[in-house]
Amino acid sequence: MHTIVVDLGYGDAGKGTVVDRLCATATATATAAAARPEPVRAVVRFNGGAQAAHNVVTTDGRHHTFAQFGSGTLQGVPTHLSRFMMVDPLALTAEADHLRALGVPDPYGLLTVDRRALLTTPYHAAANRLRELARGEARHGSCGMGIGETARYHLDHGDDAPTAADCLSRPRLIRKLTLLRDRLSDEFGGPLPAPPVPHCAAAFTAFARTVALAAEDHLPRVLARGPVVFEGAQGVLLDETHGFHPHTTWSTTTFANAETLLAEAADHTGTQPRPALRLGVVRTYTTRHGPGPHATEDPELAPLLPEPHNGHGPWQGPFRVGHFDAAAHRYAANACGGVDALAVTHLDAVPRCPRLRIIDGAQRHAPGPDPEDWSAAIGEVLGAPVVLESYGPTAADKRDRRETGKSKYVSGKSSGLYV
Amino acid sequence: MGSGNWSTNVYDAAARFRAASGTGAFAYSDRVTASAPRSTWAAHPSLDPKDIGIRESRDSAEHPTSLAIAVLFDVTGSMRAVPQVLQTKLPELFGLILRKGYTEHPQILFGAVGDATCDRVPLQLGQFESDNRMDADLGNILLEGGGGGQMTESYELALYAMARHTSIDCHEKRGRRGYLFLIGDEMPYGRVKAHEVRRVLGDEIAEDIPISRIVAELKRTFDIYYILPAGSSYVGNPEVLGFWRKLLGQNVIELDDLDAVCETIALTVGLGEEAIDLAEGLDDLDDIGSAAGESVGKALAALGGRDRGDVVVTNMRLL
Numbered sequence: 259m260h261t262i263v264v265d266l267g268y269g270d271a272g273k274g275t276v277v278d279r280l281c282a283t284a285t286a287t288a289t290a291a292a293a294r295p296e297p298v299r300a301v302v303r304f305n306g307g308a309q310a311a312h313n314v315v316t317t318d319g320r321h322h323t324f325a326q327f328g329s330g331t332l333q334g335v336p337t338h339l340s341r342f343m344m345v346d347p348l349a350l351t352a353e354a355d356h357l358r359a360l361g362v363p364d365p366y367g368l369l370t371v372d373r374r375a376l377l378t379t380p381y382h383a384a385a386n387r388l389r390e391l392a393r394g395e396a397r398h399g400s401c402g403m404g405i406g407e408t409a410r411y412h413l414d415h416g417d418d419a420p421t422a423a424d425c426l427s428r429p430r431l432i433r434k435l436t437l438l439r440d441r442l443s444d445e446f447g448g449p450l451p452a453p454p455v456p457h458c459a460a461a462f463t464a465f466a467r468t469v470a471l472a473a474e475d476h477l478p479r480v481l482a483r484g485p486v487v488f489e490g491a492q493g494v495l496l497d498e499t500h501g502f503h504p505h506t507t508w509s510t511t512t513f514a515n516a517e518t519l520l521a522e523a524a525d526h527t528g529t530q531p532r533p534a535l536r537l538g539v540v541r542t543y544t545t546r547h548g549p550g551p552h553a554t555e556d557p558e559l560a561p562l563l564p565e566p567h568n569g570h571g572p573w574q575g576p577f578r579v580g581h582f583d584a585a586a587h588r589y590a591a592n593a594c595g596g597v598d599a600l601a602v603t604h605l606d607a608v609p610r611c612p613r614l615r616i617i618d619g620a621q622r623h624a625p626g627p628d629p630e631d632w633s634a635a636i637g638e639v640l641g642a643p644v645v646l647e648s649y650g651p652t653a654a655d656k657r658d659r660r661e662t663g664k665s666k667y668v669s670g671k672s673s674g675l676y677v
Numbered sequence: 678m679g680s681g682n683w684s685t686n687v688y689d690a691a692a693r694f695r696a697a698s699g700t701g702a703f704a705y706s707d708r709v710t711a712s713a714p715r716s717t718w719a720a721h722p723s724l725d726p727k728d729i730g731i732r733e734s735r736d737s738a739e740h741p742t743s744l745a746i747a748v749l750f751d752v753t754g755s756m757r758a759v760p761q762v763l764q765t766k767l768p769e770l771f772g773l774i775l776r777k778g779y780t781e782h783p784q785i786l787f788g789a790v791g792d793a794t795c796d797r798v799p800l801q802l803g804q805f806e807s808d809n810r811m812d813a814d815l816g817n818i819l820l821e822g823g824g825g826g827q828m829t830e831s832y833e834l835a836l837y838a839m840a841r842h843t844s845i846d847c848h849e850k851r852g853r854r855g856y857l858f859l860i861g862d863e864m865p866y867g868r869v870k871a872h873e874v875r876r877v878l879g880d881e882i883a884e885d886i887p888i889s890r891i892v893a894e895l896k897r898t899f900d901i902y903y904i905l906p907a908g909s910s911y912v913g914n915p916e917v918l919g920f921w922r923k924l925l926g927q928n929v930i931e932l933d934d935l936d937a938v939c940e941t942i943a944l945t946v947g948l949g950e951e952a953i954d955l956a957e958g959l960d961d962l963d964d965i966g967s968a969a970g971e972s973v974g975k976a977l978a979a980l981g982g983r984d985r986g987d988v989v990v991t992n993m994r995l996l
Contacts, residue, residue, distance in 0.1 A: 352686075457691075
């Protein structure tokens with residue numbers, strides 16, 4: 259069974275660590291043999307781009323912030339960047355270098371990119387920063403990497419937008435990059451602070467020679483071979499349709515893209531789609547990186563809940579912490595058509611921070627110091643079973659509720675909700 | 678949320694990619710064969726024939742009269758130089774076909790043939806492409822370099838895949854057969870084996886298929902040519918040539934210069950499409966500064982004198 263991992267908040271709930279755990283078949287061997295999951299064949303990214311920041315820490319202490327590689331990479335699971343991804347080849351090289359430094363011998367060998375994926379270029383990034391600077395105090399909370407500009411340019415100019423496939427043809431690439439640069443320069447009334455087209459073209463064609471660019475029949479084949487984890491980026495409360503404007507992202511952050519890919523694959527092979535578990539991820543407290551509404555924000559929580567991997571971003575602004583916003587997360591679950599199951603992260607924060615509450619409209623709820631009571635309460639307010647709990651950064655700090663037999667929501671092997 | 682953690686410096690990105698990928702044109706092959714034990718070698722995902730579906734050559738607004746051209750070559754030990762030459766010659770093949778107007782909208786598929794009895798990757802098949810995306814397919818071909826040394830390779834498996842797993846508009850909409858070029862130096866096995874079809878392609882077939890039957894089936898949709906180039910193990914071998922001539926009649930081309938492979942294919946298409954006669958084709962080669970004229974002229978002398986009508990008649994009789 260495939261799993262689609264989606265964040266029911268503003269991002270940063272812990273999708274990376276959840277995906278890492280789902281890919282860690284080795285640690286799942288304690289499970290009864292009959293219920294042992296098939297190894298995950300691939301992690302598929304289905305929205306956003308290089309601005310994602312999914313932190314994974316291995317049991318031996320290595321840490322990587324995943325941006326374009328899937329969060330199963332340190333478990334050796336390959337990544338496919340689907341046609342919904344915006345690919346930034348330049349950021350990819352830096353990420354690959356870091357992965358190699360962590361002991362992944364051939365990161366590019368673990369990567370396939372759909373040829374139809376849009377390219378994020380230095381021109382998009384430059385335009386993004388100029389636009390955000392022009393907003394002054396009314397910033398949207400952009401990451402400054404050009405993801406929104408990539409989507410915008412594609413909406414405005416369709417097939418003129420460079421794609422991964424264009425990197426296979428230098429003449430075509432140069433034509434499209436030049437057009438892109440010229441149009442954006444015109445819009446901003448002067449040359450963009452970005453490198454010349456031939457330099458970009460050299461890097462992008464090198465990208466195409468290094469990374470496998472896959473045709474549209476690739477993903478259907480991968481999906482047919484075994485379970486796949488779809489790794490969402492950002493969060494449903496930032497969704498382009500369902501988020502709170504203008505503090506939204508130019509991306510569909512719900513299950514929709516992943517389910518579209520599954521349906522396309524089924525069409526392609528003429529089969530019934532394999533079922534996919536819709537897994538919503540929440541923290542025990544609600545965070546938001548950058549400006550925009552945050553109803554349960556409590557500045558006094560921040561010093562009690564230190565954030566090792568999220569700091570004050572130069573383009574996004576501060577990392578904001580608040581109590582568990584039940585109404586917002588319930589809205590998110592409903593906005594994306596409901597979830598089959600939940601993963602709750604940062605349960606280890608509960609005993610350390612007695613001030614923490616679940617806020618549901620006018621009600622403030624304190625389930626007590628026991629993390630399991632929090633897990634149950636969150637499952638109840640969001641109306642879905644908690645199948646995965648996280649008490650720390652590594653895969654070993656995760657608990658599958660059904661392994662412990664304590665989930666009151668999921669009956670066991672026969673449920674099909676194995677994660 | 679978001680990172681911005683990873684530097685996006687364009688000035689070292691190209692060098693970093695190159696450092697990671699090595700320099701060979703067959704980057705995938707170099708990477709796999711250098712870094713992984715043989716038992717783990719696998720076709721690149723874009724070329725893996727397992728559960729292949731259908732490779733399609735389709736008309737589109739941009740290419741309203743597509744013509745399917747498939748080029749499959751032997752990647753066993755004796756033939757490793759051929760794909761290298763094909764890649765350096767690729768622009769000429771496409772350019773020659775287009776610029777000289779042999780056909781307006783060629784769509785080219787590349788594939789590779791090994792030996793299913795002993796190779797990890799006995800068959801690789803790309804897609805029909807109208808632009809140099811096929812360049813990427815070529816770059817992703819795994820040059821396994823295996824093979825048995827018993828004068829047989831699994832061409833029959835490739836012929837089966839082309840017969841049962843392609844769908845081409847030139848034939849379906851306009852009744853024009855596509856072109857299939859096999860480049861190699863050995864014979865096929867006598868039967869398409871059901872167990873190999875299952876293992877390599879994932880198809881269930883009830884029983885083995887004799888080679889002559891799969892060739893007859895494939896001839897409905899493709900004109901099949903076999904090119905035996907110089908520099909390969911069995912060049913001029915009467916047994917190999919005789920076997921293929923029995924299957925393909927005069928569509929067996931002996932080529933004394935490996936560097937002339939692409940020109941040979943281009944002119945064969947030009948002749949088949951009745952765009953040129955042989956003399957005109959050789960003039961075209963002179964025109965573009967190709968030195969391959971002499972070899973191509975010799976190789977295609979047998980084809981030059983007849984038109985495509987004859988081919989149809991020949992094939993009708995075989996069916």
